[in-house]
């Protein structure tokens with residue numbers, strides 16, 4: 001049995017993060033469930049992943065992938 005389970009991985013990862021800021025795992029789990037079901041959030045994750053797979057910056061200011069890429073480019 002692996003953790004997080006592959007078929008519910010995103011929700012578990014979100015709940016772990018949310019759990020550091022809320023009182024109960026139950027609440028964290030509920031919030032995470034809402035996030036994974038949100039079509040707008042899904043679409044944004046897809047958009048970011050697509051931009052990266054094409055070697056494009058996704059434009060998200062919090063994106064560590066693009067932050068690292070910008071640093072690497074500045075070094076050259």
Ligand SMILES: [Zn+2]
Nearest residue numbers: 058063065066
């Ligand atoms: Zn990015």
